[in-house]
Amino acid sequence: MNSIKFLYAAYIATWLIHSLYIGSLVRRYGRLRQQMKDLGRGK
Amino acid sequence: MKRAFPILAVLTALLLVYAFYQALWVAPTDALQGDVYRIIYYHVPSAWTAFLLFFINFIASVQYLANARPSTARAARWIVIAIGIIGFVAPFIPQVKQQLPTGMYPSSVATTFLIITGLYFVIGKYFVDQDLDVLAVTTAEVGVVFCSIVLVTGPIWARPVWGIWWAPGDIRLTSTLVLWLIYVSYLVLRRFSDSAQTQKLAAVLAVFGALDVPLVYFSIWFFRTQHPQPVIGGGGSMDPRMLHVLLISWMAFLCFAFLVCWSRYRLEKLRREVEEAEALESLLEPAGLAGPSSAVKTPLSRGSK
Numbered sequence: 039m040n041s042i043k044f045l046y047a048a049y050i051a052t053w054l055i056h057s058l059y060i061g062s063l064v065r066r067y068g069r070l071r072q073q074m075k076d077l078g079r080g081k
Numbered sequence: 082m083k084r085a086f087p088i089l090a091v092l093t094a095l096l097l098v099y100a101f102y103q104a105l106w107v108a109p110t111d112a113l114q115g116d117v118y119r120i121i122y123y124h125v126p127s128a129w130t131a132f133l134l135f136f137i138n139f140i141a142s143v144q145y146l147a148n149a150r151p152s153t154a155r156a157a158r159w160i161v162i163a164i165g166i167i168g169f170v171a172p173f174i175p176q177v178k179q180q181l182p183t184g185m186y187p188s189s190v191a192t193t194f195l196i197i198t199g200l201y202f203v204i205g206k207y208f209v210d211q212d213l214d215v216l217a218v219t220t221a222e223v224g225v226v227f228c229s230i231v232l233v234t235g236p237i238w239a240r241p242v243w244g245i246w247w248a249p250g251d252i253r254l255t256s257t258l259v260l261w262l263i264y265v266s267y268l269v270l271r272r273f274s275d276s277a278q279t280q281k282l283a284a285v286l287a288v289f290g291a292l293d294v295p296l297v298y299f300s301i302w303f304f305r306t307q308h309p310q311p312v313i314g315g316g317g318s319m320d321p322r323m324l325h326v327l328l329i330s331w332m333a334f335l336c337f338a339f340l341v342c343w344s345r346y347r348l349e350k351l352r353r354e355v356e357e358a359e360a361l362e363s364l365l366e367p368a369g370l371a372g373p374s375s376a377v378k379t380p381l382s383r384g385s386k
Binding site for chain 2: 059060
């Protein structure tokens, strides 16, 4: 059964989903840090 | 605590690499499916992790609702103790033992109930009031990520093995999709509702949503389904070398999930502090009290340190 491409696809998809989620966390952290800076400056 | 995160991150990365190596090169090839079966080393641990996270979400939501009044909190504690005792003893009663599906051992059922009870009290000890709500949203979000992986990798495995991407009407597949949809709607509710009751509504939704978790898990015992039998505590069997790799992989995914939950939990706490600080500042602004030179301590002054 020539199914190795499905195996690679599943592993790549898994890490793609995790990377996207971690990327979204990093973006949200960045946005919060900016908000904190704005608050510190009194807007 | 600041040092613990990077240390744990490095250890988790090493464990993930080791699990990857074991899954691709050490685990034996399946005689029937060939190499494609190795997808289970990502699919099954992701499913177990998602179930665990949804279960923590359920406990946190129950406690959040129960803690509204001391009397309900007390009642909930006694109910959990009663469930724990009954769940621990009942599987050993011969009449109940006979009803257990093939491959499900009374000791494993009893241990599961013991863990459930223990988890309830551990969460209750370390998380109080709003922390329970933060824990609930954290585990729901990370659980959805892991459940998404289950729903993506499952069809990728099914295509070469079953010849189809999805088996319409299959109870295991459908109930997993419903579970994912319930928790996505939970997150959508939390994201877009501004009502003061949002947290309570979300907790109620989580309690009902969690009822789908046992349905997903036990569906392959009680219904005719195309999905393979469970590899642990069920009718299915597995080569011990394969099982060993599966457990290593699950350990790696559990550590990874813990790290991601830790980050998400901190993010949510910080977000709430910033919101609180912004609200306080907007209240103080008209009186001319706010601003960088203000002596007023906002909640953020704690979080930004």
